[in-house]
Amino acid sequence: MIAQFLLSALLLAMLAYALVAARRTRVLAALIGLAAMAGLYFVWSPQSANQLAHAVGIGRGADLVFYIWVVLSMLVALNLHLRLKAQSELATQLARALALLEARGNNDRESD
Amino acid sequence: MKASNVWVIVPVFNEADVVADVIRRVQAQGYQVVCVDDGSTDSSAQVARMAGASLVVHPANLGQGAAIQTGIDFALGRGADLVCTFDADGQHDAGDLPILVAALASQRADFALGSRFLGNAIDLPPAREALLRAAIAFTRLTTGLKVTDTHNGVRAMTRRAAACIHLRHNRMAHASEILTQIRRSRLRMVEVPVTIRYTEYSLRKGQRSSSAIRVLADLAAGLMRS
Numbered sequence: 622m623i624a625q626f627l628l629s630a631l632l633l634a635m636l637a638y639a640l641v642a643a644r645r646t647r648v649l650a651a652l653i654g655l656a657a658m659a660g661l662y663f664v665w666s667p668q669s670a671n672q673l674a675h676a677v678g679i680g681r682g683a684d685l686v687f688y689i690w691v692v693l694s695m696l697v698a699l700n701l702h703l704r705l706k707a708q709s710e711l712a713t714q715l716a717r718a719l720a721l722l723e724a725r726g727n728n729d730r731e732s733d
Numbered sequence: 734m735k736a737s738n739v740w741v742i743v744p745v746f747n748e749a750d751v752v753a754d755v756i757r758r759v760q761a762q763g764y765q766v767v768c769v770d771d772g773s774t775d776s777s778a779q780v781a782r783m784a785g786a787s788l789v790v791h792p793a794n795l796g797q798g799a800a801i802q803t804g805i806d807f808a809l810g811r812g813a814d815l816v817c818t819f820d821a822d823g824q825h826d827a828g829d830l831p832i833l834v835a836a837l838a839s840q841r842a843d844f845a846l847g848s849r850f851l852g853n854a855i856d857l858p859p860a861r862e863a864l865l866r867a868a869i870a871f872t873r874l875t876t877g878l879k880v881t882d883t884h885n886g887v888r889a890m891t892r893r894a895a896a897c898i899h900l901r902h903n904r905m906a907h908a909s910e911i912l913t914q915i916r917r918s919r920l921r922m923v924e925v926p927v928t929i930r931y932t933e934y935s936l937r938k939g940q941r942s943s944s945a946i947r948v949l950a951d952l953a954a955g956l957m958r959s
Contacts, residue, residue, distance in 0.1 A: 713903055716792050717803045720769075724789040724807060 625664050628686075632660045635693060642700055645707075649700050656693045660686060736763035739834060740813040742804030743768045743786070744797045748821040749775040751934065756784040758827035759819060767807050768821070769800040777821075787811075798907025802900040809895055816895040820886035824935040829927040833889035836925045843894035843920035846880070847887030852926030858936065876912045880924065884908040887927050894920050 639654035663670035663686045670682025679685050741764045745752055752768065759766050768781035772794030782788050789807050791800065801818055808816045815834055819825055825847075833845040850869075854862070865884070872883045884905065890898070897918040902910045915922050 709903070710901060713795050713799050716795060717799070717806065720789045720791050720803055721807060721810070724787070725810075728787065 628664045629661060632657045632664065635697070636661075638697070646700060646703060649696060649703070653693060653696050653700070656689055656696065660689045660693065663689070734814050734838075737765060738812070738814040739764045739817065739830075740804075740808035740811065740815070741766050741817040741819050741830065742801055742808060743781075743819050743821045744771055744800035744804065745769065745773060745777045745781060745821045746771040746794060746797070746800075747773045747775045747777060748938070749773070749777045749780045751823040752777055752821050753780050753784040755819070755821055755823050755825075755827075756781060756786045759830065760785060762827055762830050764817070764830065765808075765811075765813075767804050767811075769804045769807070771795060771797070771800040796903035796907075797905060798900045798910070799903040801907060802898070805895050805898060805900075809892065813895070814892055815889060816892070817889045818886055822935040822938045824929050824931060825887050826928045826930070829887055829925070830889070833887065833925050833927075836923055837889055837891055840923045841921065842923040843891050843897075844915055844922040845889040845925050846882070846922060847885045847927035848880070848882035848924040849885055849927060849929045850881045851924060853928040854931070855928065856931040857929070858931065861931075861936075872909055872912060875909070876916050878912055878916055878922065880912065882924065883912070885927070885929070894918075 635657040636654060639650045639657060642653065643650035663673075663682060667682050670685050672682075674680065674682045674685040677685075679688070741759050743752070743755060743759070743766060745768050748755075756766050756768065766786040768778075768786040768788050770778040770781065770788060770790045772791050778788060778790055787807070789803055791803065804818070805816055815837065817830055817833065819827070819830065829847060829852075833847060836842060836845040849857070850865075865882070868883050869880060872878070872880055885908075888911070894915075897920060898911060898914055900907045900910055914920075
């Protein structure tokens, strides 16, 4: 029971993360949200997890939940990567604006 | 159109040994040169300025794609009629630039892209050729453009076409991004035979085979982002 509460807390946190991320990357946030909800369902309904696991050729329901967790982690890592890319783009725009401003100043000084 | 209204962008990163010669060869065609120093740690910026090029200096190394976009913004700001790109490592023939520029007018094109496989690729190592052929097949598949070359640094574009280009890939994936933006903006593109001479220096400075994996990863991330 302790593990179920612990996992639920983590999956709820993931769900909250998906809601926050939805403003930036809808597709990824939807995937994270779906995976988190599936995880919650299986944590509290292990029998369903077992049945589904057997149906898709995975030995145990616990393994299925573990795999969902791995997928979730990868999606979160991907989302962080995309956020880093966005930050990098901002830094590029700033650096470019600075470089062009400096170049214009140098050219103006040379033409004086 | 006056040759002095043609601006040639030369992205530079640690090319102090060769950049002055490259600038002089481009200037001999009558064109304006803007070097975008991409955070070099050697004396490239000073050498470029001494050689008579206009200079824009990135405060840090951002990548060749970022440098080209900076050069486009600079050239458009200076009233360029035509904008060209040209690598700083000395592997291109500056004599190809007027041919690209002429092709824009004679074929009413927005973009003229250099093709080493329509022209000459001197001393091209077999492994590099195999990688380029794979990249061309991938580019044809993903952009739908029937190009014969890709990741070739010699290009010419009209002012209108340059204004349509907004590179978001800072590093080498920008070459594929340019083709994607040409297609999206419905720009007319032609390919022109050019010569690339591979030297020990240019091979050492150029892209490694492992760069292809990074380009693919960058393009995939770009697709997720959009």
